[in-house]
Amino acid sequence: MISERRNTLFYVCALIEYVSRETLNHRGYVVEKIGKTGMQKLFKDAPVNHCLTFEQVSAEVIEQYCIEDGNYDTISDCKYSIPSFIDIGKVYAYLTEMLSADEHTDVNMVMKIFESFLSDAISDFKTGVYFENLSYLSESFKTGKLLEL
Numbered sequence: 001m002i003s004e005r006r007n008t009l010f011y012v013c014a015l016i017e018y019v020s021r022e023t024l025n026h027r028g029y030v031v032e033k034i035g036k037t038g039m040q041k042l043f044k045d046a047p048v049n050h051c052l053t054f055e056q057v058s059a060e061v062i063e064q065y066c067i068e069d070g071n072y073d074t075i076s077d078c079k080y081s082i083p084s085f086i087d088i089g090k091v092y093a094y095l096t097e098m099l100s101a102d103e104h105t106d107v108n109m110v111m112k113i114f115e116s117f118l119s120d121a122i123s124d125f126k127t128g129v130y131f132e133n134l135s136y137l138s139e140s141f142k143t144g145k146l147l148e149l
Helices: 004-023 027-049 054-064 085-099 103-114 117-123 134-143
Strands: none
Touching: 004 027, 004 054, 004 085, 004 103, 027 054, 027 103, 027 117, 085 103, 085 117, 085 134, 103 117, 117 134
């Protein structure tokens, strides 16, 4: 059985990834625009919002938090198929679970991860960082740079 915490983390992380792709923005920018209070609301509303389409909730988030279109396109130049926003949402959710003490610190940790160097590395689909072992990603996050393999 998947826990409510994991479902919430997965949903919110996938939503941020979806909004970022829709608006062509860095994930950190999207999280910054939403802010801590907005992120807390997304976490609180996740059990209900997951019944709606990502398109609908994304449009509401973009409008409510005035997220403007950017030019951070990590998809168009890729020669191979890229992971879906769902796949990347899972990476962020599991990473948050590894790094966060408990559900009370999840919002802060999600924001820290999305605003860190690691988010841009994961979003660079030409490198394959998103495929790396979660322990590697976790340790890289803790040290503030990608570790040498």
